[in-house]
Amino acid sequence: MDIDKRKFLKVIGITSALWVGSRFTGGLSSVFGIGDTLDKKALADAGFEISKTLPDPKALIGKQWAVAIDLRQFKTPDDYKKCINVCDKIHNIPDIHTKQDVKWIWEEPYDNAFPEQHNNYMEGQLKDKSVILMCNQCEFPPCVRVCPTGATFKRHDGIVMMDYHRCIGCRYCMAGCPYGSRSFNFRDPRPFIKKIDPDYPTRTKGVVEKCDFCAERLDKGLMPACVEASKGAMVFGDIKDPNSDVRRILSNNFSIRRKPELGTQPNVFYII
Amino acid sequence: MYNSGKIITGLIIFVGLVTLPFWYSIGKANIKPDPSLNTPVINQMKVKHCIESKQFMIDNHMELLNEWRNAVVRDNKTIYVSTTGQYFTMSLEDTCFHCHSNEKQFCNQCHSYVNIQPYCWECHVKPAEEIANGH
Ligand code: SF4
């Protein structure tokens, strides 16, 4: 095509004017609700106002939930099991005896949990100790930064939460999490769940899952299940509230966190 | 016209193939979906009323459920206030399936008719499975 500079500029001018125009009407139409997913007319006909949704008045409210795990109180295998089993049970977590296992809360030898703390001449009691691990509900969670779909996000109360409906299974979050807190569903988990609890959904093949501090229980006013089962060995509360139980126990005891040098500000504290 | 015989036979075969679904269903009764409300909980209700009007639920249940999901998962909101001012927990398991415990006779009726396969059940536990679990 034969086109000189003048024609070219004209075409560019007109197309950008059209583009700006369409953006503007686009802006207007969103004000008027054209193209919204909700059928607002039908909603209005039915006398329905949008967002008539409320939080439960019993819900626990905090700025950043945290837990302090008092490892001194974990003595027998049963002390660990009771915390882990209750979570597995109420959250329909499958038990797969391969590398494809799914875990929200689990135990790991002290050396594996805190590799940088290891020394050959450590106190015997601590050396052989198991540590309860779970998602750290990081204040600055790398998993949230890398999730391309917004499936992993931070709630107002600091919980790093997942919307499984949105997870596309790319596993960026698993690469991003420095603590191995996330598990992928390589297969349909249902055959591996001993007894499905009908009150809680299972997950499906191809999504990632992890501990969410029992968000569904906090929203009803209940403590996380592991904390409740631990009978005081785990202390839960709002880390931003100077009067919370968790702050009290942390100010009176020496505590450590996993990989604090990474700057994620983990919210699971260990009293050793 | 060159090759008219081949072209016309070809056309007839083509039109025949394209309209095959119509020929296929000729004479078959068009069974309308008939979602059943025959569940123990619904049978016990004096006034049979869903959380919103029947027509609203038929037209908008999928959008309502989307709103519920976002409110519960993202905004810690768990309670829905209906047009009539009643409160409901926004939960498939705790609210919807309480009454609609007959997935095959209720949900699937329309979904099969319009050939939609919702994947709710891949994660949310079907009421039928609840029964199998002794609940
Ligand atoms: S696997 Fe899911 S949650 Fe993880 S980053 Fe990808 S979409 Fe987000």
Ligand code: SF4
């Ligand atoms: S521990 Fe891992 S999964 Fe949990 S918030 Fe931190 S980065 Fe995300």
